[in-house]
Amino acid sequence: MTDTEARLDQIRGAMPPRPHNARTIAALTANPGCVRRAILDAAGVDKPRLAAASGFPAPFGQSRFAIARGNAFEALVKADGCAELLRLLRDKLGLPIPEASYADLEDVAGSTSLPVRHARTRQLVTRTAGSGADAGTLFDHPLLTLEVGGRLAYLEPDLIAFRLRDRFHVVEIKSFAAIDGQADPDKVAAAAIQSAVYVLAMRELLARSGRDPDLVADEVVLVCPKDFANRPVGALLDVRKQLTVLQRQLSRLALIADLVELYPPGISLDLAMDETGVPRRAASELAAALEIFPARYSPECLASCEMCRFCRHEARATTAALGRAVREELGGVEYVDTALRLADGEAKPGGGQHDAAALLRTAARLRAESLAAAG
Amino acid sequence: MTGVPTTAGAAARGGTVSAASLAVAAADQVIADLAAGHRAVVVDSPPGAGKSALVVRAARALAGAGEPVMLVAQTNGQVDDLVDRLASAALVRSGSAGLAGAAGAVAGPIGRLCGQDYVPSARVRRHAGVTVSTEIGDLADCVVVVGTAAKWATVRAGAWSCAWAVVDEAYQMRSDLLLRIAGQFDRALLVGDPGQLDPFATVDIDRWAGLTWDPMQSAVEVLLRHNPDVVVRRLPVSWRLPPSAVPVVAEAFYPFGGFAAGSGPGDRRLAFSSSSLWRDEPVDAALSLAVQTGWALYELPARHTVRTDSEAVQACAALAARLLQRGCVAYSEAHPGGMPAGADRIAIGTAHRDQARAIRNALGPALAAVTVDTANRLQGREFDVTIVLHPLSGRVDATAFHLEAGRLCVLASRHRHACIVVARAGIPELLDAYPSTEPVHLNVPAKFPDGWEANQAVMAHLTGHRVSAR
Amino acid sequence: MSTLTALARAQARMADVAQRVATVRHVHIGTRPMVLVPLALAGEANAPLAALVGDDPATPRLFVVSQPRNRDERFAFAAELASVIVPYVEGFAATTEQVPAERGETRARSLDAPQLVLPNRAGIAFTRLLGRSTRFRRPDGDHPVDPAVPVLGRWLSFLTERAEHPGSCLMLAATEALSLHWASGQSELEDLNLATLLAWIDPPPGVGGAAAAAVGEDPLASPPAGPVTDPGFDNDVLAPLIDAFARTTEAARSESGASAELGHAAVRRARSALERALTGQLLPTWQLVWRALELLRELPAGDHVARRWEADRDAFTGYAAYLRDGGLPQPRRDGAVAAARRLNWLERAQASFAAQRAFDDPLVMAEYRMTGEAFAGQVVAADPGRVSEGAKRRVLRPWITVATADPVLVMPGTVVTSPARRGQKAQVISVTAAVAPGPVHPVMLEAGNGASGPALVALELSGGMGRGLVAPPGSVPEPGERVCYSTLTADYLPIAEFPPPEQTPWTHGGPPAPYEPDDEDAAEDWS
Numbered sequence A: 001m002t003d004t005e006a007r008l009d010q011i012r013g014a015m016p017p018r019p020h021n022a023r024t025i026a027a028l029t030a031n032p033g034c035v036r037r038a039i040l041d042a043a044g045v046d047k048p049r050l051a052a053a054s055g056f057p058a059p060f061g062q063s064r065f066a067i068a069r070g071n072a073f074e075a076l077v078k079a080d081g082c083a084e085l086l087r088l089l090r091d092k093l094g095l096p097i098p099e100a101s102y103a104d105l106e107d108v109a110g111s112t113s114l115p116v117r118h119a120r121t122r123q124l125v126t127r128t129a130g131s132g133a134d135a136g137t138l139f140d141h142p143l144l145t146l147e148v149g150g151r152l153a154y155l156e157p158d159l160i161a162f163r164l165r166d167r168f169h170v171v172e173i174k175s176f177a178a179i180d181g182q183a184d185p186d187k188v189a190a191a192a193i194q195s196a197v198y199v200l201a202m203r204e205l206l207a208r209s210g211r212d213p214d215l216v217a218d219e220v221v222l223v224c225p226k227d228f229a230n231r232p233v234g235a236l237l238d239v240r241k242q243l244t245v246l247q248r249q250l251s252r253l254a255l256i257a258d259l260v261e262l263y264p265p266g267i268s269l270d271l272a273m274d275e276t277g278v279p280r281r282a283a284s285e286l287a288a289a290l291e292i293f294p295a296r297y298s299p300e301c302l303a304s305c306e307m308c309r310f311c312r313h314e315a316r317a318t319t320a321a322l323g324r325a326v327r328e329e330l331g332g333v334e335y336v337d338t339a340l341r342l343a344d345g346e347a348k349p350g351g352g353q354h355d356a357a358a359l360l361r362t363a364a365r366l367r368a369e370s371l372a373a374a375g
Numbered sequence B: 001m002t003g004v005p006t007t008a009g010a011a012a013r014g015g016t017v018s019a020a021s022l023a024v025a026a027a028d029q030v031i032a033d034l035a036a037g038h039r040a041v042v043v044d045s046p047p048g049a050g051k052s053a054l055v056v057r058a059a060r061a062l063a064g065a066g067e068p069v070m071l072v073a074q075t076n077g078q079v080d081d082l083v084d085r086l087a088s089a090a091l092v093r094s095g096s097a098g099l100a101g102a103a104g105a106v107a108g109p110i111g112r113l114c115g116q117d118y119v120p121s122a123r124v125r126r127h128a129g130v131t132v133s134t135e136i137g138d139l140a141d142c143v144v145v146v147g148t149a150a151k152w153a154t155v156r157a158g159a160w161s162c163a164w165a166v167v168d169e170a171y172q173m174r175s176d177l178l179l180r181i182a183g184q185f186d187r188a189l190l191v192g193d194p195g196q197l198d199p200f201a202t203v204d205i206d207r208w209a210g211l212t213w214d215p216m217q218s219a220v221e222v223l224l225r226h227n228p229d230v231v232v233r234r235l236p237v238s239w240r241l242p243p244s245a246v247p248v249v250a251e252a253f254y255p256f257g258g259f260a261a262g263s264g265p266g267d268r269r270l271a272f273s274s275s276s277l278w279r280d281e282p283v284d285a286a287l288s289l290a291v292q293t294g295w296a297l298y299e300l301p302a303r304h305t306v307r308t309d310s311e312a313v314q315a316c317a318a319l320a321a322r323l324l325q326r327g328c329v330a331y332s333e334a335h336p337g338g339m340p341a342g343a344d345r346i347a348i349g350t351a352h353r354d355q356a357r358a359i360r361n362a363l364g365p366a367l368a369a370v371t372v373d374t375a376n377r378l379q380g381r382e383f384d385v386t387i388v389l390h391p392l393s394g395r396v397d398a399t400a401f402h403l404e405a406g407r408l409c410v411l412a413s414r415h416r417h418a419c420i421v422v423a424r425a426g427i428p429e430l431l432d433a434y435p436s437t438e439p440v441h442l443n444v445p446a447k448f449p450d451g452w453e454a455n456q457a458v459m460a461h462l463t464g465h466r467v468s469a470r
Numbered sequence C: 001m002s003t004l005t006a007l008a009r010a011q012a013r014m015a016d017v018a019q020r021v022a023t024v025r026h027v028h029i030g031t032r033p034m035v036l037v038p039l040a041l042a043g044e045a046n047a048p049l050a051a052l053v054g055d056d057p058a059t060p061r062l063f064v065v066s067q068p069r070n071r072d073e074r075f076a077f078a079a080e081l082a083s084v085i086v087p088y089v090e091g092f093a094a095t096t097e098q099v100p101a102e103r104g105e106t107r108a109r110s111l112d113a114p115q116l117v118l119p120n121r122a123g124i125a126f127t128r129l130l131g132r133s134t135r136f137r138r139p140d141g142d143h144p145v146d147p148a149v150p151v152l153g154r155w156l157s158f159l160t161e162r163a164e165h166p167g168s169c170l171m172l173a174a175t176e177a178l179s180l181h182w183a184s185g186q187s188e189l190e191d192l193n194l195a196t197l198l199a200w201i202d203p204p205p206g207v208g209g210a211a212a213a214a215v216g217e218d219p220l221a222s223p224p225a226g227p228v229t230d231p232g233f234d235n236d237v238l239a240p241l242i243d244a245f246a247r248t249t250e251a252a253r254s255e256s257g258a259s260a261e262l263g264h265a266a267v268r269r270a271r272s273a274l275e276r277a278l279t280g281q282l283l284p285t286w287q288l289v290w291r292a293l294e295l296l297r298e299l300p301a302g303d304h305v306a307r308r309w310e311a312d313r314d315a316f317t318g319y320a321a322y323l324r325d326g327g328l329p330q331p332r333r334d335g336a337v338a339a340a341r342r343l344n345w346l347e348r349a350q351a352s353f354a355a356q357r358a359f360d361d362p363l364v365m366a367e368y369r370m371t372g373e374a375f376a377g378q379v380v381a382a383d384p385g386r387v388s389e390g391a392k393r394r395v396l397r398p399w400i401t402v403a404t405a406d407p408v409l410v411m412p413g414t415v416v417t418s419p420a421r422r423g424q425k426a427q428v429i430s431v432t433a434a435v436a437p438g439p440v441h442p443v444m445l446e447a448g449n450g451a452s453g454p455a456l457v458a459l460e461l462s463g464g465m466g467r468g469l470v471a472p473p474g475s476v477p478e479p480g481e482r483v484c485y486s487t488l489t490a491d492y493l494p495i496a497e498f499p500p501p502e503q504t505p506w507t508h509g510g511p512p513a514p515y516e517p518d519d520e521d522a523a524e525d526w527s
Ligand code: SF4
Pocket: A031, A034, A035, A036, A037, A295, A296, A297, A298, A301, A305, A306, A307, A308, A309, A311
């Protein structure tokens, strides 16, 4: 075990590391400048639990209805050996799939263990990749791996289709609707980056097996319900940009060692309970430990990170908490009260604050003047 | 993503002779395309690749075929430039430049179609053969009529029609404007630089996302989406950018089609006439580096600043002032004996108008001849030396605006000799911290180059040319 | 986000209460607005769950879909909604006035127009889809629906399209209308939550904005304003109630006689339990929307509000007439010409809305002064009698000089106007600008630069002074007068000409097939 791993283990404490999945890997790109998040993710800390234990539970929940809808749609698309999906791939996307075969990799000879399933996926995928022409295949429940910050993450794409224009295509099934050809752009963006994780994992699998990674297309097939009904419709998503972003973030994770080095040893965010079921560390202790790792809070965190309420509370006196654009417009001054004191001329601008002070004073003057003019 | 040199680029490395012949061949190809029965021809041109020359040549060739030609540019300044070039090239004897089989003498007046408030510029007034009018009816006898797209759009339906339109700066023209003028011509040659700034709309709305006729996209995009078989050509040689700039600009902003430098490695050179003025100071160090390598990054200490960071503003002004104090002379293939790079050959480029204003103020009346403007307004212009206030300098967060590839591309590709970038330290970290949460619309082609990556590429290059300001 | 708004947010944070960013009201608040608070079933594209609707704060109508995945129930819901909204909307078309039109003619304009108010943007987006999923339906054919349903669809589609139009007030989102007038001490993203935004603007007595917003964020204390429901409510309350309702309905169906009576009573109980729960989620938002309208109404209206409302009334009158004449439902997407034309409208509306707000409101004008597109100051010199040689004759062209502390960005040659003298143009002759503060680079000091002080702007005036060579008193600003000039113009930009759709050029795909709503549209699944 390297020093860094030992340090990360110490930070996490007695709890087992929380495995990554496509969603959490995709989330690495949401606020890559945040050291706190980088360390929590690298250590595999259970962020939702940590958030709750430190007194600021994450405001995220999932509705039963949404889950049910998602499952029902996926089942519909995959029913009868993906009959609906094949129709879609053939008709709508004009992709030539001759005789498609279908392989369900969910359980392998009765075993659902992850390594066994992954080995099976790998075997089938590499065989298909080498089999030349006639390999129209849909792999259902494949199991891929990706190394994330030195740890292996298991990933389960919805489907992988081969032999669409001689390429493996990742198929992502989502239950948000595409109405008149357009779907919620934020949801599509999330789907694109998740699919990019799968593309990356597939490429690594092929590369490890000595095959050409470019056999995996950088276009993925997004399948979602059409208009207001249940009929699936497909769209091709170009994920080249997402791939470069991901690759860059993954390679930055490798720099975690340097990051961890910056902080004193002995920091622990242990969430374990003692024998009586009482958390070993009090909320205040956890909070104090968390605050050692600098955060980079902005309101966007509220939609993307489980620690958001904690960080928002911590950042409440900053201009960043009012929005990144607000901080920018206030000349990059970090704290609300500093900005206001500079604006009032109460505070003397410190080093490098002259421009900001002048800007804020002008703004304050204009505001006061205009409010006065209006009576 | 690397800038794969095209065969043109690879071949051109041998020297300027083959670059020149490649460029001629490319232009000849375009002229030949015009006679080949295509409905439209699109020509992608990297910075300074002879776009205007091609537009003029094409207009002459088409006019030689006996039909009036409609020439469209985006601003009055661009239109006047084209009029000037056309009139100077005198519409007689198009010779080898004529359409295959249609060569021959053409003589005829040039029309300058303009709006009510237009005042003819000197370069238009000096040509007797140019008729200026707000009414297309007054220009019926002209063989080529030139106007802005906005003016053409006001021409009454049926008042004008022609076989060919030649559209310059077509990547900066919005789809809805093309829609308004497209009824006036049967065929079109669209020429433009795909790396520069996209046209923009003042409303932020995704109502038309995914539609092939989305009115907010560029004229070229809409044309290609409806006519996928249109021929797209590329001009292979930049005559403006020096060999030191071509690989950087090509890799960062033209990932799918590189281009070569028209000048050879030794052709472009800068020197100072009064070398005694040199001082051991960062400003001079940056100038020296730029003179030697074509690039310099004048790096101010990291700090979050307001947009008009006065230190950065002062640095830009000081670099320009010092360059002029020391008497910069530019040697090039066109002027092997050297030409003074005076104030009119220097530009300072910014992202925002208030930055440009602050720099103008800092320069004061004595240096008022130095061009200071935003990227938007520097599009299509050319200087010997440019000084660029980096859009991300001093920002706390990168935003889509600051990352826009076209903006940086314009700023980094206006120079014939050297480009000096002024920035606060910390831009690479800023880029690393950028959250990639751009929304994605179905059926909207992904845009390349990606601004974030283009910025990374340029910064990676500049890091090797850093001079830190004390 | 501008520096002024950012500063207002910072001040709000410090003062613990929202700060004004407008001194007058920029939206029209109707005499009889109708509020609609919709809820949708999570995970579905557009499955209505419930709605409160009405034009009287005291008596909202509640409509509930007890089996949200049931097609018939959805259409029944749409029909119920139509029974309230359609008569409300169409009622306004009944009384019109004649107003002057082009070429000396007159045309009808309804005296007033409907105003549908939703809690937030997401509510408008939901309404748009509700319009989209109902406007193509037909009362006849294989999939007949209540005749009011497609009419509702068309009106909702019309209103949501108008909501994209800058300055239009036929359909408002309460959060947006509030944000136009107040800056809260939280972020723009958090302002999307009506409860927290109102908490900052109008906190309960004795409670600070931040504390009130914290309550507004708690889904138990303040149910979300929708249309998405709180997942906790879905899982713990809604799902069991929907299941119970389905169970009792099923049971009642298989019973007969006395036990059937019992069964029906059980169904009624299950239904009213569901209605109670949903009312509990909807009512707080309903009250917040009405409170928002009250707060807005208290502000004095800006000068141009009435004019924009006239444009709204015109648009409404036009669409009502179109529907009366049997107009087709709006197509699914804009064609090439329609899209370009609409973009032109929107950009024009945007420009004039921005300019009008600045003219009506010094605090909005201050935003332009901050960015240098406007400046205000004192006239320090004037030559009111200055005459210059025009092209044909001598013309009156007074000069004035304005001293301003504002950062002036306008360049010589630019034409500016003053809100106080809108008919008069002023051309910038010269700007002696103040130098930005901060250190001056030594190289620049050598170059002899270092001036500072307020900027002096010299202006040449034309227009608004009669025809003679002597300016009437008051038409030229006098020394000492405070003036404000900006590059904004309240005039509408010229309307662009577009080819008719049937002449769509080849660059844009050529003429489209003429639009005919087909049976497929009418039969579209809504499941
Ligand atoms: S919520 Fe906190 S930990 Fe999470 S990304 Fe934001 S600042 Fe970092």
